[in-house]
Amino acid sequence: MLARAASRATGRLGWLRGSIGALCGIAVAALAGRLLATALPAFPWLLAPLGASAVLVFAVPASPLAQPWPVIGGNMLSALTGLAVHALVPGPLLAAALGVAAAIAVMSMARCLHPPGGACALLGAMASPAVAAHGWGALLLPLAVNLAALALAGWLYNTLTGHSWPHRKPAPRPEPTERYETSDLDAVLEEWDEVLDVSREDLDALIRAVERRVAAKLVR
Template sequence: MAFLPAAGGRLGWARGALGALIGIAVAGVLTRFLAQAGLPGMASPGLPWLVAPLGAAAVLVFAVPASPLAQPWPVIGGNLISAAVGLAAGHWIAAPWLAASLGVGCAIALMAMARCLHPPGGACALLCALGAGANGWGWSFLLMPLAPNVLALAASGWLYNRLTGHPWPHHPAPPPVLPRDTWAGTYDIADLDAVLADWDEVLDIDREDLDALFRALERRVQARWESARQ
């Protein structure tokens, strides 16, 4: 049975685990402070300091920060948009199963159109649809605890990833310059686009990262061949 390698290499799991620990802790402490400070609009009795979808978001932000699904706009926009959709569905539709179903489906559609697709957003929509219907959660849920949770996690992700050598937002590495008149690098970016269109699948990697990976691989193979001929 084949097992997937640990994300990020030999110690990538440790970097991601520590980052998630820090990010969740910062989000919890900040949200608790705001809840207890008595600021206008920040008092939300009965609501948790942390919401469950934040754990899934932390996995993406700290363990796979290069993923298109883990970038700042998907983290912030995906969660807040989905939560708003879920709350609306929970308030407008009496049947919990129908509210949750429509909430998650509509959240995915809106996230895709807003270019902020984020898997934990689906959990946010589901949570808010059920919370609005069963517990009467109002729109203040977006302000407390969701917004402080999400913004604190994003800020922690930005700082921690930069300090550990993974700039966030992620910027694809520039493809290496290849010599002319060689087999390496003979494909054009349009060829890559055509293959992606043929596959018709949403891949969890940027097109630019794919191109940089292929170019670097070709350059490495070419260097090995040139070394063998010498």
């Protein structure tokens, strides 16, 4: 049992690596935010969506949702969307709902879907007293500083621990003519040493479905 727990912590992209990375990333983002708050005391120095972004950047760096453009673009565009909805829609309840809905649409069209962006949209749609007093910059400027610091920490930490960020797909190899077995899939996943945003079972089902489709085409 102890060996299994140790494997989960330190094995293929185990939680220990992600935890240490998040510690470093949030600390760097907080430090950058505090430096900004020294010059602009009324502005927040650390925004809550950074915690969710850190989980993606450091725990699943190969995920499409955790890449630099989704992290930065998704959060910033969502915050802008939420602020715009707040300015146009009366009432916090309706503004909050429309803000998140619109942010999903904007992120999808901009190809930067990032779940923490929903929280940034809520922050904008339910604008704080600081935003009311100092304008949109009271949210956008601290958020941009936090995200830039988190992205820098994510790039450094993932690179130093052997996981490219932005994620680089493995180079294509000649496909074998034999049908694969699940043990081959397990071996490739171990070789890649990445946590993918899809389950092993779904990958297996996808590969087998592609094989069946190719085989059907060859029979025609």
